[in-house]
Structure formats: C-alpha cells, structure tokens
Amino acid sequence: MVGAALLTAYKNAGENIDLHSSLIETMNRGKSVPGGACGFWGACGAGISSGMFISIISKSTPLAIEYNISNFNLISMLTCYPNPQNGRYQNEASSC
Helix, strand or coil: CHHHHHHHHHHHCCCCCCHHHHHHHHHHHHCCCCCCHHHHHCCCHHHHHHHHHHHHHHCCCCCCCCCCHHHHHHHHHCCCEECCCCCCEECCCCEC
C-alpha cells in the first residue's frame, strides 16, 4: 500500500508516469512478498513497498542493462533520517 500511495503522490506532483500500469506492477510485485515477512525476513512490508516504488519509477531491475548508482542512493535515502546535530542523513546501519 505504501508503494501505491507513493506512486499516486508522485503522479499528483506532476511526474509523467503511467499510474495505472505502475499500480498494477506494484500489486503484482507485492503478491510475491509472503505474509509475515517482517518476522521471518526482518523486512518491513512498508520498506519493501517503498523499494518497489523506486525501482518502478526508475525502471531499475536486476535485468536492467544500465547500472545507475543514483537509483540505489534513492533507495538508501528512504531508510535515513536527518541527524539533528549536523543535518546530515544517517541510519542505524550506515551513514547515508
């Protein structure tokens, strides 16, 4: 649901995407995430869905011909938060 909300907001912000096909793709990808992924995989469904959003808008897949590091930076930023002391982004696992 998070991916669908992000896609809709992205479209409503003026970006040129085919919202209908993007929502269908999000739904199809989401069906492959098993129930209980948070407990069994340690991966929150909202985070997985956010990653799906980024991969759909950037057309980034494991089969993509071009490797674009900025796509992975976008995904990384979804898990970061600003450090109140210096304003730089960080997360628990690494500095962003």
